[in-house]
Each structure stands twice: as C-alpha cells, then as structure tokens.
Amino acid sequence: MQRHRNGTSVVVPGIGAPSSVACLRSLRPRGVRTIVGSETRTTPAATSGYRDEFVGLPDPVTDLPEYGDALLSLAERSDVQTIIPVREEDIYVLAERKDAFADEIATPWPDFDTLRRVQDRIDLFDAADAAGVAAPETERLDEWDDWNRETIVKPRYTVAAPEYLGPTFDRAEIGSTEYQRPGSRPNQAAEIEKRGHVPLVQERIPDSREFGFFALYDRGDPVATFQHCQRRGWEYCGGPSAYRESVHIPELETAGRALLGELEWHGLAMVEFLRDPADGEFKLMEINPRFWSSLPFSVRAGADFPYYYWQMAMDERIETGPTYEVGMGGHLLRGELSYLHSVATKEYPLVDRPSLKEAAREVTSSIFQHPRFDYAVADDPVPFFQDGVNLVRAWLHSRSDADQPAEAAPEAMAETGRPDDGRTESTETSPTVDGDSTRSAQTDGGPRSESR
Numbered sequence: 534m535q536r537h538r539n540g541t542s543v544v545v546p547g548i549g550a551p552s553s554v555a556c557l558r559s560l561r562p563r564g565v566r567t568i569v570g571s572e573t574r575t576t577p578a579a580t581s582g583y584r585d586e587f588v589g590l591p592d593p594v595t596d597l598p599e600y601g602d603a604l605l606s607l608a609e610r611s612d613v614q615t616i617i618p619v620r621e622e623d624i625y626v627l628a629e630r631k632d633a634f635a636d637e638i639a640t641p642w643p644d645f646d647t648l649r650r651v652q653d654r655i656d657l658f659d660a661a662d663a664a665g666v667a668a669p670e671t672e673r674l675d676e677w678d679d680w681n682r683e684t685i686v687k688p689r690y691t692v693a694a695p696e697y698l699g700p701t702f703d704r705a706e707i708g709s710t711e712y713q714r715p716g717s718r719p720n721q722a723a724e725i726e727k728r729g730h731v732p733l734v735q736e737r738i739p740d741s742r743e744f745g746f747f748a749l750y751d752r753g754d755p756v757a758t759f760q761h762c763q764r765r766g767w768e769y770c771g772g773p774s775a776y777r778e779s780v781h782i783p784e785l786e787t788a789g790r791a792l793l794g795e796l797e798w799h800g801l802a803m804v805e806f807l808r809d810p811a812d813g814e815f816k817l818m819e820i821n822p823r824f825w826s827s828l829p830f831s832v833r834a835g836a837d838f839p840y841y842y843w844q845m846a847m848d849e850r851i852e853t854g855p856t857y858e859v860g861m862g863g864h865l866l867r868g869e870l871s872y873l874h875s876v877a878t879k880e881y882p883l884v885d886r887p888s889l890k891e892a893a894r895e896v897t898s899s900i901f902q903h904p905r906f907d908y909a910v911a912d913d914p915v916p917f918f919q920d921g922v923n924l925v926r927a928w929l930h931s932r933s934d935a936d937q938p939a940e941a942a943p944e945a946m947a948e949t950g951r952p953d954d955g956r957t958e959s960t961e962t963s964p965t966v967d968g969d970s971t972r973s974a975q976t977d978g979g980p981r982s983e984s985r
Contacts, residue, residue: 540566540611540612540613540614541564541565541566541612541614542565542566542567542568542585542586542610542612542613542614543556543560543565543566543567543568543613543614543615543616543617543843544568544570544588544604544607544608544613544615544616544617545557545567545568545569545570545578545616545617545619546569546570546571546590546616546617546618546619546620546623547569547570547571547573547576547577547578547579547587548571548576548578548619548620549576549577549920549923550619550620550773550826551577551826551827551828551829551865551907551908551916551920552619552824552825552826552827552828552829553569553576553577553578553619554577554578554581554583554829554907554908554913554916555824555828555829555832555839555907556617556619556824556828556839557569557578557581557583557584558581558583558829558832558910558913559832559837559839559840560583560839560840560843561583561584561585562583563840563843565843566585566586566612567583567584567585567586568585568586568587568588568607568613569581569584569586569587569588570587570588570589570590570603570604570607571587571588571589571590572589572590572591572592572593574587574589575919575922575923575926576919577908577915577916577917577919577920577923578916579919580915580916580918580919581913581915581916582912582913582915583913588607590603590604591603593620593622593623593626594622594693595703596703597622597625597626597693597694597695597702597703598695600622600626601626601629601630604616604623604626604627604634605630605633605634605637608634608637608638609637613637613638614638614639614846614847615638615639615640615641615842615843615846616634616638617824617839617842618642618800618801618822618823618824619823619824620823621652621691621692621821621822621823622692622694623823624642624648624800624822624823625648625652625692625694625696627640627642628642628643628644628645628647628648629645629648629694629696631644631645639846639847639848641751641799641800641842641845641846642799642800642801642822643796643798643799643800643822644799645696647796647797647798647799648822649696650796651691651796651802651820651822652690652691652692652694652697652822653689653690653697654671654687654688654689654690654691654733654819655671655673655689655733657817657819657820658671658817660792660795660796661792661795661817663795664791664792664794664795665791666788666791666792666795666817667788667809667814667815667816667817668816668817669735669736669737669738669807669809669816669817669818670735670736671733671734671735671736672733672734673689673731673732673733673734674686674719674721674724674725674731674732674733674734675721675725675731677734680713680715680716680717680718681715681716682715682736682737683713683714683715683736683737683739683883684712684713684734684735684736684737685710685711685712685713685734685735685737686710686711686713686719686724686732686733686734686735687709687710687711687732687733687735688707688708688709688728688730688732688733689707689730689731689732689733690707690730691819691821692707693705693706693707693729697730698729698730701729702729704729705728705729705730706727706728706729707728707729707730707732708727708728708732712737712881712882712883712884713734714882714883737883738807738808738809738816739810740807740808740809740810742762742763742764742807742808743762743763743766743771743774743805743806743807743818744760744761744762744763744780744782744785744805744806744807744808744815745760745761745762745763745777745803745804745805745806745825745827746758746759746760746785746786746788746789746790746803746804746806747759747760747761747802747803747804747825747831747836747838748789748790748793748798748801748802748803748804749800749801749802749838749841749842749845750793750798750799750800750802751799751845752797752799753794753797753798753799755790755793756841756845756851757836757838757841757851758786758789758790758836759779759831759834759836759838759857760779760780760781760782760785760786761777761778761779761780761827761830761831761834762777762778762780763776763777763827764776764777764778764862764899765868765869765872765895765896766868766872767868767871767872767875768871768872768875768879768881769872769875769876769879769881769884769886769887769892770875770881770884773826773865773868774826774827774830774865774868775864775865775868775869775871775872776862776863776864776865776868776869776872776896776899777827777830777862777863778860778861778862778863778903779830779834779857779858779859779860779861779862780859781859784815785806785815788804788806788815788817789804789806792804792817792820800822801822801823801824801838801842802820802821802822803820803821803825804817804820805817805818805819805820805821806818824838824839826865827863827865827907829863829907829908830861830863830905830907831857833861833863833905834857834858834861834863835856835857835858836857861903861905862899862902862903862905863903863905863906863907864899864900864903864905864906864907865906865907865908866906866907866908866909866917867908867920867921867924869896869900870924872892872896873889873892873893873896876888876889876892877889908920
C-alpha cells in the first residue's frame, strides 16, 4: 500500500541527454515539484530554472547497487510520488526492485521479467518473432559463420548488470556496436573477454534512416504514441539523434503496437526500426524502455509524454489530445556539431562519408527551416550554455586522450548510454516521403487508422 502523500514531487535523474530537462520543463509549470538527482552537478538539468531541488547520487555505471539504494531512499520521502527513468540503469534498478518501490511510490514501469525480454536482445528478437515483427538476422557470436556479409557485432544486453553478467558485472564493458568488413572475422575470445558475455552478430541493414515508434502503455494498452524519423545522428554513421522529423507511417505503428502488445508492455518505450531497402519492411533494432534523448522534440510536436507519465502514475485521466504535428523538425545543436566533426575527421567502414560542404549545407538549411532546439529555449537558457560548457570539457578531454589507440568502431553512445547500431542518417528534408501526407497524427493510443 502506498502512503498518503503531503506533497507532489517527482525525481528526475539528471543525465547529459536533454530528456531530463524536458521532464522538468513539462512538469514544473503544472505544479509538480522537481527533484534532480545526479552523480554530477554539471548535468544541464541541475541548472534549469524548472529544477526545485538537487540531490547527489552515486554513479550507476560504477556502483549500480548503491545507486538503486539511493533511489529507494528518495522514494521513501513523503513528498515523492514517482521516479522517471531516463537511462537503462534507471529502469533496471526500478524494475529489479519494483516491489520495494511499490511500497513507497507509484511504479508506472514494467516488472523485471518483462524488462529482461527487452534488455536481453535475444529475448527481444524472440518476442518480435512471436509478434510477427521483422528483425535482422541475428545470432550469438559463437554461432555465426557467414563472415562474407556486411555485419555488425553488438552487445547482447543493453546494460551491464548482475542479473545479466553475474557477480563480475562491474568489471565488464559490454561495449557498443562494431562494424565488420566482409571477409573479416573478429577475435571471438577477445570479444567475449572484453564484453563480459557472448555478444551478438547481426546482418547490417543498409538503410540511411532510423525510425522510432514512441509510446506510453498502461498494462498492455497504448495510452499515447508518436513517431519520428532520425535524419542525422551524432556521427555520419548514426548514433544518438542530432536532427529528426515527426512522421506518421501506418506500417511503423502496426509493427510497434504488435511488439509492445506481445510483451504486454507497461510504461515507456521507444521502439527503433530500420527500413530494409531489400523488401521495404521495418526491421526491429531495439527497444529503449525509458525516456529517449530526443524527448524535447516529442513534446514540442504535441506529444507531452512527461505529463502523460505523471498522469498515469497519479491515476488521473489522461488527455493526450487527438493529434501531434507531422512534418516538424528539431535539433540537438551539440549533436549537429558532432555530426559535422565526424564528417570532417572520421572514417567508418561500410558507410560512405558525405562531403563536408554538402553536410554543412544540409545542417544549415534544416536549422533555418526548423528552428527548434532541444536545449535552447528563451525562458530556460542556462541548460543550453551548460551543455556547451560540457561539450568544451569533453573536447579537451578527448584531446588529452588523442594519443591513445582509436577504437575499431564508432563510440556513438554519448551521454545517453545508447549504443550505435550501425545506422546512417539521410540528409533528405521532406518528412512526407515515407509517411502520411497529412499534417497531424493520432497520439491518444486509440485504434489505428490508415488515414488521418
């Protein structure tokens, strides 16, 4: 049983991605007191005018159990109503200790058995197969034998945690995606030792765009949905979102709903797909079971997921509104700079590098056409400047490490903790090429319609 509450506070973990700030900007104006918890004071969320309180927390990457203890201690405060997951470590500890959290606060997230089916990609692809959702051919590294194809090696798990890697989880680095040239075979023993588990090998889908189906589910039923197409990532090979446009594609919605329905999902989900040019099918890449880094864009387009999440936690009637705007574009300026830097300085196997002149023209053109930014807003400017300071610090740190050997694969994880999946991003500007030609799309989680 949950205790009676005298206050209305929410805990938002503060990370480097804009999702934390988006939650503050959505909830604080509605009278919800916001508590930012983070291992660092330099997180942009700590500088937001929409932040009421800051609490120092252990670093979940280096001490996951202690981080879970600290979140549970916050949940025991009489004013705290719920916690919002914004990274894989958050949702892991919240689901793994769901019974303990449920004694204190609202828990609008999945139980651990369901979460494991998402954070373990073998279980996820089994669920996709049961749901009739297409996925790239995927096998364990020790089972794959066709190295003449374009492939990628990626972690089996999305977070280094004891339930997945055992008691030595804190000594493993599950790593990110590595491209494999045709005819090139990775060192199996070295990969397993480095990552702390047997990673996966997956056929590479040579699509230039990533499609996201975003949703909030209430015990298997959709509450709100949204779609976007990522046009540029932090690297020209892909990675976290630098520029994206809102779309509505019925086939994408069908695939996303089928998979989340098979999982009997509860809580937040970002379902990522690539469209295979060989057959036109959307092929599943992964599910992020928490808020996504491009959350400010979803809110700007009309899908206010932080508020929907809060309403679901409080058992309030959720008024999602009938539509979100299709055809909007939005940027993370730091990501755009990273994208241009990768074009100018990096080389990735299997991915054609665009010309710097053309890349700069596309970035500039889209900024003028769609001047919406994840951090940069007039009424809360400080997080944008803090993010800029963090960018400079990261650049100086990279300069100090410049003499170290380069990784064989793009490390496009950034502060979101999300591995790159070998995706490349298009510089096309028309948002209606793949989607509905109308200017709005349904967000209320109701029956799917073939026209809007």
